[in-house]
Amino acid sequence: MDTATHVVMGIALGGAATLDPVIGSDPAASSAVMAAAILGSQAPDLDTILKLRNNAVYIRNHRGITHSIPAVLLWSILITGLIYFLYPGIDLLHLALWTFIAVALHVFVDIFNAYGTQALRPFSDKWIALGLINTFDPIIFLIHIIAILVWVFGAPQGPVFAVMFAFLAVYYVLRYAMNKKIAHEIKEKFNRVTDITISPTLRFRNWHLAITTETHFYVARHVNGKLTVLDEFDRVPVPQTELIKAAELDHNISAFLSFSPVYRWEVEEYSDHYEVRFIDLRYRSKGYYPFVAIVQLDTSLAIVSSYTGWIFSEEKLRKKLHLIPD
Structure with missing residues (x-):
């Protein structure tokens, strides 16, 4: 999910935690758990900082190791330790429990997006992406905002968050049913x-x-x-030629291939260089496929330049990366 949704989920969870008698009876513990819930709901996405390095590192690692089983435990321990340092004397066990729930909930809701996570690492590197919920779902966000406001203005948290979680459960089941109906229709048509x-x-x-x-x-x-079918492409296996093998050694290409489950490829040959491009077919926008990986190699198959990420025009791609002109 997006940052804003994770924030409101953390606040709602912090509010629901006050139903815990140990937390609700202690104002300091309530404040501590609220802080822990908000931090825990954000922590796994700290890997966003990898964008500062390059897109290849970000693509290969975002929602990967930081959303794994060991990471959930590590984030929980670190945040619990930090909050306990700031609020000494509160019940450590209950603080740790609610912190763990916040971190685990972040990873859990992310698997419902099309992007998914590697939540089962180290047992499996498979990306789990159920494709039920958009990265930002306005209905889910609005439900949380309404519940938080109703609680802040004095309604008892028990009924408020019980209704909120019940509504969310029904909503997720509905989205699951819609997804399965579409999948069935596709199998009937193709x-x-x-x-x-x-x-x-x-x-x-x-x-x-x-x-x-x-x-x-x-x-x-x-x-x-x-x-409605928008585009149709022949499914041509990627040939394992010397050119392709050389291209796949590039860090941008290998990062793209480790992440994208459905793509097509193109090879262009020019007088003084080759160009290999992989195009993710999941992201079509106004007739354009913006998520790509491209590498240019000279005639000796040495890599000259490469890029992976989101780009919405050829001009911007070549200007940004200083690629060899066609």
């Missing part, structure tokens, strides 16, 4: 489907689709119950 990526959007009944069959890639959308 032959020999091997993979489906369903990405929710800000709009409740608007979904982006990347469909893989044995022979083709289809990029589509599902809006208000209607499925």
Whole structure:
């Protein structure tokens, strides 16, 4: 989820924690747990700082090790220690419990996005991405805001947060049912489907689709119950030529390939260089596919320049990276 949603989730969890008699009966403990819940709801996303290094490192690691099982435990210990240092004397066990819940909840809700997490590391490096909830879901955000305001203005936290969590549970079940219905419709419409990526959007009944069959890639959308194919590409395996092997050694290309589950590739040959490009088919915007990885190699297959990330025009890509002109 986005930062704002994680913040309101932390505040709501801090409010719900006051139902714990040990926390609710001690104003200092209530303040401490609120701080821990907010920090815990943000901690796993501290890997965003990796963007300062480069996109390849960020793509390879965001929602990876920082969202793993060991990381959840480590974040919980570090935040508990910090808060206990600031609020000595409060119940340490209950502080640790609510801190752990806040961190674990962050990782748990992230698996419902199309981006997903590697939440099962170190047992599995598989990305878990259920594709039910957009990174920012206005309904989920609004539900939290309403519950927090009602609580702040004096309503008892028990009924307020019970209703909020019940509503959220129903909402998630509804989104799951919608996702499965779309997947069933796709399998009915297309032959020999091997993979489906369903990405929710800000709009409740608007979904982006990347469909893989044995022979083709289809990029589509599902809006208000209607499925529309936007693009169709032949599914051509990436050939393991010397050029491709050299390109895959580049850190930007390898980061892209470690993350993207559905993409197509292009190779262009020029008089003095080659260009290899991988294009993620999950993210189509106004007829353009902005999430790419590109590498240019000279005629001896030495890497000259490369890039991976979001780019919305060829001009900006080449200007930013000083790539060899076509």
